[in-house]
Amino acid sequence: MLFNSFEFIVFLPIVFLLYWFVFRSRQWQNLLIVVASYIFYGWWDWRFLLLIALTSLCSYGSGLLLEHYEGKRRAQQAVSAGNIVLNLSILCIFKYYNFFVENLDMLLASLFNYHLDGLTMKIILPVGISFYTFQALSYTIDVYQKKLPATHNIVEFFAYISFFPQLVAGPIERATNFLPQFQQNRTFDYAKAVDGMRQILWGFLKKLVIADNCAAVVNGNWSQYQELPGLSLFLLAVMFTFQIYCDFSGYSDIAIGCARLFGFNLMRNFNFPYFSRSIPEFWRRWHISLTTWFRDYIYFPLGGSRCNKWKTMRNVYIVWGISGLWHGANWTFICWGLYHATLLAIYNILGINTKNMDVAAHGRFLAGIKKTLQVLLTFILTVIGWVIFRAESMTQATSYLSAMAASMFDKPKMIGEPYIYYALILFAIEWMQRKKQHALQFPDVRFFRYRLVRWSIYFITIMVISRYAGASQEFIYFQF
Numbered sequence: 001m002l003f004n005s006f007e008f009i010v011f012l013p014i015v016f017l018l019y020w021f022v023f024r025s026r027q028w029q030n031l032l033i034v035v036a037s038y039i040f041y042g043w044w045d046w047r048f049l050l051l052i053a054l055t056s057l058c059s060y061g062s063g064l065l066l067e068h069y070e071g072k073r074r075a076q077q078a079v080s081a082g083n084i085v086l087n088l089s090i091l092c093i094f095k096y097y098n099f100f101v102e103n104l105d106m107l108l109a110s111l112f113n114y115h116l117d118g119l120t121m122k123i124i125l126p127v128g129i130s131f132y133t134f135q136a137l138s139y140t141i142d143v144y145q146k147k148l149p150a151t152h153n154i155v156e157f158f159a160y161i162s163f164f165p166q167l168v169a170g171p172i173e174r175a176t177n178f179l180p181q182f183q184q185n186r187t188f189d190y191a192k193a194v195d196g197m198r199q200i201l202w203g204f205l206k207k208l209v210i211a212d213n214c215a216a217v218v219n220g221n222w223s224q225y226q227e228l229p230g231l232s233l234f235l236l237a238v239m240f241t242f243q244i245y246c247d248f249s250g251y252s253d254i255a256i257g258c259a260r261l262f263g264f265n266l267m268r269n270f271n272f273p274y275f276s277r278s279i280p281e282f283w284r285r286w287h288i289s290l291t292t293w294f295r296d297y298i299y300f301p302l303g304g305s306r307c308n309k310w311k312t313m314r315n316v317y318i319v320w321g322i323s324g325l326w327h328g329a330n331w332t333f334i335c336w337g338l339y340h341a342t343l344l345a346i347y348n349i350l351g352i353n354t355k356n357m358d359v360a361a362h363g364r365f366l367a368g369i370k371k372t373l374q375v376l377l378t379f380i381l382t383v384i385g386w387v388i389f390r391a392e393s394m395t396q397a398t399s400y401l402s403a404m405a406a407s408m409f410d411k412p413k414m415i416g417e418p419y420i421y422y423a424l425i426l427f428a429i430e431w432m433q434r435k436k437q438h439a440l441q442f443p444d445v446r447f448f449r450y451r452l453v454r455w456s457i458y459f460i461t462i463m464v465i466s467r468y469a470g471a472s473q474e475f476i477y478f479q480f
Contacts, residue, residue, distance in 0.1 A: 001043035003254050004207060004472055011040065016261055026185050030159045033182075033262070037162035041127070048126045051090065056161040058086055059136040063143045063150035063157075080144040084137060091133045094123055099329030128168030130326055130480050132161055134293055139175035141297060148176050156182040165258035169251045169477040171269040171289035178266075186263035196260030198440035201461055203253025210423050211247035212470030214239045217416030222390070225400050230408035232415060233400060237387050239416055241379075242423040244386060245274065247476045248287070253438055272434050274427065275360045277374040278352060279343045279381060290326070294319050312348070317341045327389075327480050332397055336388040343381060359434045422468065 001007050015036045023032045042049045062083035069075035092100075098121065105116040139160070142148040151157050160179045166172075218240045225233055252269040259266045273285035283291050295304075302315040317338065324337020360367050360375065367375065384401065391397035426439075433439040440457070442448040 001040045002472075002474065003251065004204070007043065011036075012258065012261075019262055020188055026182075027155065029186065029262075030153075030155045030182055033159040033164070034155060034162060037159070037164035037167060040164040041162065041167055044127050045124070047124075051094075051126050051129065052132055052162060053158075055087055055090065055133060055136050056158050058083055059139055059161070060151070060154055060157045062140045064152070066140075066143050067150040076144060080140055083140045087133050087136055091129060094125055094129060096325075096329045097121065097123060125479065127478050131170050131172055132167060134172050134290075135175075136161055137297070138172070138293070139179065142175045148179065151179060151183070153183070163259070163264070165255040166266055169248070169255070169475055169480075170287075171252060171255065171267050172293055173266060173289070174293075178264075181264050189263065192260050192263070195441060196257040198257070198442075198458075199253045199260070199438045200257035201458065202438050202440045203250040203255075203257060205250075205461055205465055206246035206253065206426065207250035207475070208465050208469035210419065210426055211243050211250060211476075212473045213419040213422070213468070214243035214246070214416065214470075215473045216470055217419060218243055218390075221415055225396075226403065228403075228413055228415075229410035230404045230406060231410065232413045233404040234383070234408065235420070236415060237383050237390075237400075237404070239420065239423075240390050241274075241383050241386050242420075244389075244476055245270075246423070246426070247473075251475050251477065268437065272359075272430055274379055274382070275375060275431065275434060276378050277360060277371060278347060278378055279340065280347055282378055282382060283340070283344070290323070294323055298322065309348075313345050316344055316348075320344070330392075331394050332388055332391050335394055335397070336385055339385050339388055 001011060015032070019029055019032055023029050038049055038052075041052060062079055065079045066076050069079065101116060101119050105119075108114045108116065139148070139157075143150050156179070159182050160173075160175065163173075163178075218236060221228065221236055225236070228236065249270040256266045256268070267289055269287060269289050271285040271288065273282050276282035276285055299315055299319045302318060303311060304315060305312045307315065320337040320341035321334060322337070324334040327333040327336070360371060387400055387404075388394075388397045391400060430439050433441065440461070442454065447453060
């Protein structure tokens with residue numbers, strides 16, 4: 001079931017009313033969440049439910065076994081490793097099996113002129129498998145590391161894994177943060193629900209007006225990129241840069257807003273990343289739930305930045321190579337990850353691995369010249385990375401970037417100009433609201449306290465969505 005579908009518009013209020021007015025106890029509310037989430041997920045293909053149920057059941061059981069073998073280190077290591085291997089094996093089979101077989105076939109063919117005939121399979125990739133698998137792994141690792149006690153309530157655990165707002169594209173929640181919320185009584189908070197609705201509205205604006213319109217232009221022109229001059233190629237890449245941000249952060253806004261309607265707090269997943277002043281800062285603001293997951297569960301255990309310079313760089317390349325592979329079974333994703341690893345290494349070597357997390361131009365309306373140039377450089381480096389990410393092969397990526405650089409000053413062929421203007425307006429609004437959690441979280445000033453002003457903003461936003469929404473497109477990150 002898609003957020004941007006008629007079915008979801010009907011589904012959400014029904015679940016909301018049942019949740020607060022019929023199933024009022026915590027136990028029944030958790031059970032309703034499980035049932036609603038399985039309906040939501042099974043809407044694509046009921047067979048997917050078998051996988052998520054298996055992942056949930058095995059991870060739940062691993063927690064009980066870890067508790068049972070308390071004080072027996074080797075037994076706990078075996079249980080933890082077993083569940084991790086099981087979940088990663090399921091993920092690899094469905095997501096990477098054909099990729100590995102095809103690459104092994106090419107290697108054997110080039111070395112020994114031998115082909116692996118008939119080993120590839122027609123495998124349907126379950127929606128969101130990478131997201132809920134990592135969420136399940138978080139639980140096992142946290143229980144093993146004694147950051148969290150094992151839960152004995154299977155309904156609470158199944159609700160934690162399958163919670164429908166963030167099930168298929170995150171944020172990837174940690175068991176230490178999210179699972180305890182299912183173990184507490186929840187009361188309806190009007191202010192939280194209203195703010196959740198505002199965030200949902202802003203998420204739909206980004207997805208339907210910016211992402212979907214940009215997607216139509218990008219998809220319609222990408223295959224014929226060889227016919228476009230360099231500046232047009234750059235603008236096309238910028239449009240994909242807008243598309244992927246508004247698509248993915250729009251999903252996160254809707255997910256976080258929906259969770260607030262039910263009394264849950266999901267972690268922030270985007271913090272206005274295109275206002276970053278460096279690549280390291282960008283990755284502290286983009287897909288925060290995934291980057292912090294890799295940081296805590298892979299980068300730190302490898303030694304993080306506590307090692308010498310060369311081992312630190314090794315750790316960075318390992319993490320970002322895995323991060324690229326997480327995004328998909330294609331060399332473009334792996335090279336995209338390694339591209340960002342290289343940029344991070346360069347920033348580190350130059351000693352400008354900044355720790356900025358404060359808002360750009362803090363205390364000022366506009367940034368100074370230095371900060372503006374830093375933001376522009378970071379944005380351009382990010383655009384180059386998105387070309388690699390969007391390309392169907394590394395041959396296409398290098399060809400695209402070469403053509404873009406070779407004819408940058410040729411007369412451009414303008415494509416999708418209105419949508420670039422829409423995106424610029426959206427980013428201007430986000431710039432003004434960069435101190436907030438989302439753009440419709442109104443400032444604490446007298447002007448916005450008037451109901452007429454607030455409802456006028458809601459009405460205008462809805463009218464803009466209804467007037468300028470593009471053709472419906474599936475969320476990009478569903479494929480990951």
